[in-house]
Amino acid sequence: MKRWPLAAGAVVLVLGLVTGGAWMTLTPDHRTTFLVDASESPDFGEVADAVGAAASNMSADDSLALRRFGGTCASPDTSELVTPGTGQAAEIGDEARAIKPSGSATLLSGVLAAIDDFARTYPFRGSATNRVVVIARGGADACGKSADEVRTIVGKHTARAGVKIDFRFVGHRLAADQVKVLNEIAAATDARKPLLTKTSDELVTTMREISVPADLVAKEVKTAPCDGVTPETLAAAHPLGADVRYFDVKCQQDKFVLAKANTTTGQYDNLLVTFELQGDTWKYQSSGTSLPCGSIPQDVWQQWEMLCEFEAVVCRDGEAKVTDLDGVGCPTAIDIADRYRAAISAQQAQGQGLFWGSGEWSCVWPYEDGYSHAATPLKCTRTTDNKAVRLGDYQ
Template sequence: MKRWLLLAGAVVVVLGLVAGGLWVFLPPDHRTTFLVDASESADFHEVADAVGAAASNMSADDSLALRRFGGSCSSANTSELVSPGTGQAAKIGDAARSITPSGKATLLSGILAAIDDFAHTYPFRGSKTNHVVVVARGAADACGKSADEVRALIEEHSSKAGVKIDFRFVGHRLTPSQAKVLQEIATAADAQQPRLTKTSDELVTTMKEVSVPADLVAKEIKTSPCDSATPETLAAAHGVGTARYFDVKCQQDRYVLALANTEPKLSDDLITVFEYRDDAWRYVVSGTDLPCGDVPKDVWKAWNFTCRVEPVDCRATPNGKVIDLGGIGCTAALDIADRYQAAIQAGQAQGQGLFWTSGEWSCSWPYEDGYAHSQVPQKCVRTTDHSVVQLGDYQ
């Protein structure tokens, strides 16, 4: 009997050692969840291809998972398509390409579910890093939570999960207003500023970059990029040679605007914008009159510089045209245009100039030199930043 007890005890010890060894050696160094916006869209294939490319670019030893979001705000709208595991990059790509996009964007639901995925003992978390790569499209989140509510929910779920999760956000083909919403959600998740892309190639490149685990990044920035925004480094980044820089303005530890006198002297100062990216200053744009481009609007505001916004046709129908001339986004432009037209039809717009004010918006049908009154479009101007919404062909 004693012999059997000793043998049983030995078996228990061996099993314990095996289990303990598995517990130590099975957890991956890195675990990544791709969180994909699968709401209704015509170009979802670009997102699916980029996710597949990013997954195939990662180590086979990394634990990868795929979760989708999108649907109705009042029902289940997120699901895990591929559970965490190593060596399944191809499975991630195939699952992403098999998604049929539908419904509205429900990013918050996806984020909370992704956090909860890390709350369990198994599948194993990464021993070094755990992060979620988010690809957002369209409305970012259409379920109407305030920034404070979003922050509180993320903090609550993160606390319960008991693990530090590094969120990385990529916004694809977003309008300025949609990018702003994504920025607010990223801030609530204590994440870096979202990376914005406009083409499929940009999306693939960016997804590969942001998916790399933090400890594998070649060089961590130890000081503020603005500390190195000297005339010499900026001149080298742009290759302008003999240009003399002055009045260098740095914003958000990422962007720099510089005014330059060139030799031979130009009639106007050369205005140049740089972005600190991939551990170096990258030239963005230069000229005497700059487009707003991808540089966030609040950066231009901090510089006290009026950039040129490219017009966006928000609506063109036989009944009229609405053009966003201020970079406010078509949602806001169409809202003020429709309310102005409703005010005109209700007789609330005053005088021949059809003057009408709503909050920070002031609308009218102005006279312009050289044009008949009927040829001049109606305009709404936002008093806070002088953004313009133009309404044409209504008369």
């Protein structure tokens, strides 16, 4: 009979060792929740694609989850579409693309629910980092709570969760008033200032960068492509002559390089040369005293404090033709063109000039010298930099 307590004690010890071993084995180093604004918007596909790209860029050992938000202030709708787990980047992308956007932005309800997800013992939290990556698209939050109210509510939920959560916010195509609200909510979570994007390419790049855990980002920075750009590597990629030297090398986004070349530095007739990283190789793009914009984004030219010569690009041909006149990018050009046409169809444009505005865009059916009004195409202009998009063509 005395053997029973010993046997029971042995069983308890074995179960404890097994449970402890499982806990250590199953606990991920990093756990990340993608919190997606699923409110009504015409370009939600960009958000879904960016989430899928970010998830596929992360380690298969990272625990990933997906949560959506969007609804009404009276009935905020937020749900966990993919519960935390490793090896499910593909599922994150598929579920994000399957979302049908609806309702208004209810970001705060989504943030609170994401915090509460980490309050549970299981699924296991990350032993190194626990992160929520937020994409705000249809607005920031339509429910109008003050900054103090937001901070108080977020603080209560965070204390209840009992774990440090690193929030990262991205605002995509937001107006100035929406950015203000997003900044307030980010501040309430003690997050860094939200990153803002205007094109699908910018969104994908930003999501990939902020989703990777900080310790891995630090390792990547040490071997970033820009670190390896020297006058010698450019000379090997595009030789200019025995006496010509590259100097004043400027690299942006680990993908684009602008350099000057001449026999002697400091001359007024320096040759400007651009390169773009393709795969693992720097490829020559163009050279001259003035340069075409080419595939280099406008924000890169601005960082270089340079102007480029843009050639109008037909982003979409046919009856719904869209032409990028000044380099806003085809995704942006098509987006504003389609929204303007939809506004005209809904009789939201005003007067004979079909005046209509949305955020930083102002659209009109203009009068132009040498053309009748009927023969003049529609036009949208971005008020922040006066760059334009043409809808249709001259008749």
